[in-house]
Amino acid sequence: DAGVIQSPRHEVTEMGQEVTLRCKPISGHDYLFWYRQTMMRGLELLIYFNNNVPIDDSGMPEDRFSAKMPNASFSTLKIQPSEPRDSAVYFCASSRQENEKLFFGSGTQLSVL
Amino acid sequence: GNSVTQMEGPVTLSEEAFLTINCTYTATGYPSLFWYVQYPGEGLQLLLKATKADDKGSNKGFEATYRKETTSFHLEKGSVQVSDSAVYFCALTGRGSTLGRLYFGRGTQLTVWP
Numbered sequence: 001d002a003g004v005i006q007s008p009r010h011e012v013t014e015m016g017q018e019v020t021l022r023c024k025p026i027s028g029h030d031y032l033f034w035y036r037q038t039m040m041r042g043l044e045l046l047i048y049f050n051n052n053v054p055i056d057d058s059g060m061p062e063d064r065f066s067a068k069m070p071n072a073s074f075s076t077l078k079i080q081p082s083e084p085r086d087s088a089v090y091f092c093a094s095s096r097q098e099n100e101k102l103f104f105g106s107g108t109q110l111s112v113l
Numbered sequence: 114g115n116s117v118t119q120m121e122g123p124v125t126l127s128e129e130a131f132l133t134i135n136c137t138y139t140a141t142g143y144p145s146l147f148w149y150v151q152y153p154g155e156g157l158q159l160l161l162k163a164t165k166a167d168d169k170g171s172n173k174g175f176e177a178t179y180r181k182e183t184t185s186f187h188l189e190k191g192s193v194q195v196s197d198s199a200v201y202f203c204a205l206t207g208r209g210s211t212l213g214r215l216y217f218g219r220g221t222q223l224t225v226w227p
């Protein structure tokens with residue numbers, strides 16, 4: 001299995017631009033999670049999906065952030081407009097319904113200048 | 114609510130030294146406990162887990178015992194290697210919470226010198 005696949009690996013953009021991060025979970029996994037990692041706040045859960053439906057988005061910082069999961073094999077996290085304080089590593093993770101183990105992607109390093 | 118507190122790093126050790134990284138938790142009910150490891154430039158990987166009190170999780174020479182009485186899950190290794198250099202995260206998932214809904218500690222950076 002290829003594991004959880006995220007793209008791009010690195011993203012550098014200017015303040016005000018739209019940023020889209022992509023994730024392909026492991027096939028057969030019913031849960032998908034978006035985490036953000038920063039030095040100041042550590043790992044934060046932004047949102048998670050079950051069977052493509054958003055379950056808890058209470059971690060999404062503000063309306064500039066949105067996430068979708070149009071099908072079982074693809075999810076996006078969008079930031080519009082981006083700000084320098086959004087600079088972080090964004091991780092996608094997936095898990096099977098009956099298994100508590102989370103599989104993480106390699107992350108997207110986002111830098112907003 | 115659910116939360117995890119782990120010792121702040123960085124931790125710097127010589128090869129073959131003994132490692133302890135402390136982790137305590139607060140949770141409603143009886144959570145499952147985990148240690149995840151993050152190598153440079155990679156995502157987190159599950160290192161070990163324990164699902165009930167007195168369980169011992171172990172993997173790659175690392176061990177942690179679920180202590181309900183002290184609400185702790187300290188990570189230990191008897192002899193660290195340079196290849197163990199990474200960031201270690203303690204985490205829990207609470208009973209009744211969706212599987213995979215993990216609460217993480219802040220992480221502890223471990224550096225092992227040859």
